Amino acid sequence: MSNQNSEITNEEWEDIILRLQAYTRKLVKEKGWFRGDEAGVYLSGKEIDDYVFEAIGRYLKNPEKYDPSKRTLVEYLKKHLIRSLVNNDLISAENRTSSDVFAFDNDEEDENDSTPFLDSILSHAQIFFDEEIDYKEIMNYMESEVKDDVDVENIFLGLVGCGMKRAEIIKEFNMTANEYDNGMRRLITIRNKAAKKYNIKK
Amino acid sequence: MNNNSKYSKGDFIRFVMATVEHVSSDKEKAKEFLSAEGLNVDSIVSDGMKRLKRLKMQIEAEKTKAEMLSADEAKQKASEWVDDLLSKIDFSLPELVKEEELTMSFRNIEKLSQDDIKKILVKHFTLKFLEEQAKSKK
Numbered sequence: 598m599s600n601q602n603s604e605i606t607n608e609e610w611e612d613i614i615l616r617l618q619a620y621t622r623k624l625v626k627e628k629g630w631f632r633g634d635e636a637g638v639y640l641s642g643k644e645i646d647d648y649v650f651e652a653i654g655r656y657l658k659n660p661e662k663y664d665p666s667k668r669t670l671v672e673y674l675k676k677h678l679i680r681s682l683v684n685n686d687l688i689s690a691e692n693r694t695s696s697d698v699f700a701f702d703n704d705e706e707d708e709n710d711s712t713p714f715l716d717s718i719l720s721h722a723q724i725f726f727d728e729e730i731d732y733k734e735i736m737n738y739m740e741s742e743v744k745d746d747v748d749v750e751n752i753f754l755g756l757v758g759c760g761m762k763r764a765e766i767i768k769e770f771n772m773t774a775n776e777y778d779n780g781m782r783r784l785i786t787i788r789n790k791a792a793k794k795y796n797i798k799k
Numbered sequence: 800m801n802n803n804s805k806y807s808k809g810d811f812i813r814f815v816m817a818t819v820e821h822v823s824s825d826k827e828k829a830k831e832f833l834s835a836e837g838l839n840v841d842s843i844v845s846d847g848m849k850r851l852k853r854l855k856m857q858i859e860a861e862k863t864k865a866e867m868l869s870a871d872e873a874k875q876k877a878s879e880w881v882d883d884l885l886s887k888i889d890f891s892l893p894e895l896v897k898e899e900e901l902t903m904s905f906r907n908i909e910k911l912s913q914d915d916i917k918k919i920l921v922k923h924f925t926l927k928f929l930e931e932q933a934k935s936k937k
Contacts, residue, residue, distance in 0.1 A: 607848065612826045614847035615840070619829035622836060623819045650850055657858050675823075714820075719812060736806030736814075756817045757810045763824065778828070781821050788818065 605670075616671050617649045621678055652677035672714040716760070735791050742787045748772060748780035749787070869932060870925070877924035881917055892916060899923065 605613075622645055652674045656663060663673050736757070743750040748770075755766035767777050822832040830840050884890055892908055895901070901923060911919070 610848065610851055611844050614844060614851070615826055615829040615833065616823040618843055618847070619832045620819060620823035623822045623832065627815055627819060646847075646850070649847075650854055653851065654854050654858065657855060658861075671823075719809065719816065732808040732811040733806050736811055739814075740806075753814075757806070757814050760813065763821075778821075781818070785818050785821075788814070 613653070613671055613674065614649065617652065617674055617678065618645065620675055621645045621648050624679070648678055648681055651681055668714055668717075675714070676717065731795070735795055738791050738794065739787055742790070743784065746780070746783060748776050749783050752777065752780045752784055870929060873928040873932065874921065874925045876928055877921045880924050881920040884920070885913075885917065895920075899927075 625645065655677055656670070656674060663670060668676075739753065743753045751770040751772070752766055755761040755769060761769065763777060766772070767774060772780070821828065823829050833840050833843060884895070892911075896908065901919075
């Protein structure tokens with residue numbers, strides 16, 4: 598994908614919009630902190646669309662801040678999304694579910710960060726998660742649940758134990774892309790089962 | 800709380816974020832997820848593209864406005880600068896022309912009125928200040 602917004606084709610924008618919509622919606626669904634039953638409306642009336650286009654707008658205003666040698670444009674925009682969501686969560690203290698004290702940095706905070714995408718967002722994402730949940734117990738439960746399914750177990754261990762990416766897991770465990778995607782779906786089902794068992798708010 | 804575990808909260812977060820990443824790792828997976836959520840993917844795309852167009856136009860308008868404001872400010876600054884220059888007792892136009900590398904012949908200089916000189920210098924310094932602003936923004 599090109600790095601200057603004037604060079605991004607409509608087809609590329611469609612790809613970006615769909616992926617950011619899916620990402621934000623999934624992210625919001627994973628959290629227990631948004632208000633109401635509708636995932637689309639929460640926090641001062643902001644909707645998922647608003648977050649997506651806030652991130653895109655930040656890029657369009659200052660495209661030179663994006664360095665394509667460090668991460669993809671979609672990853673760059675996802676980082677903006679995470680930061681906006683976290684920031685909003687912090688502004689609305691009554692909406693907080695975490696006791697973490699998180700000093701939210703300014704917009705320039707990690708433009709030079711070239712660590713892998715998932716690693717680079719973990720510190721931002723921490724604020725989303727409730728301190729009171731027994732994560733160790735949940736992870737132990739999941740570990741026991743994935744044991745009967747080789748692909749799912751490999752994905753689980755690759756992601757959690759080794760911090761591997763999709764492509765690395767596929768290569769390491771000699772899977773096809775389809776096997777990975779199907780295994781990931783089963784793993785998410787197990788995670789949902791764990792959420793139900795441990796009464797995690799959705 | 801279970802303390803006999805090799806896993807931490809960080810491991811759980813990594814796992815959840817990896818699942819979030821999964822549904823948006825490519826266009827097809829994003830479509831699949833959004834459809835499963837009961838959303839109309841075609842509408843998301845067409846509404847999104849319309850909003851993108853509006854956003855681009857809005858940003859362009861803001862940039863144009865900022866550039867115009869910036870030009871007005873530079874012109875004002877240049878005008879004050881030139882007034883100050885011309886009021887100095889030791890002001891010498893030939894020296895300034897040389898210093899600022901202005902392209903003017905000495906024959907022209909002699910024929911210029913005070914107003915002409917001011918107009919030329921204001922124009923020159925406006926451009927100079929705008930160039931300096933552009934450089935400092937980079």
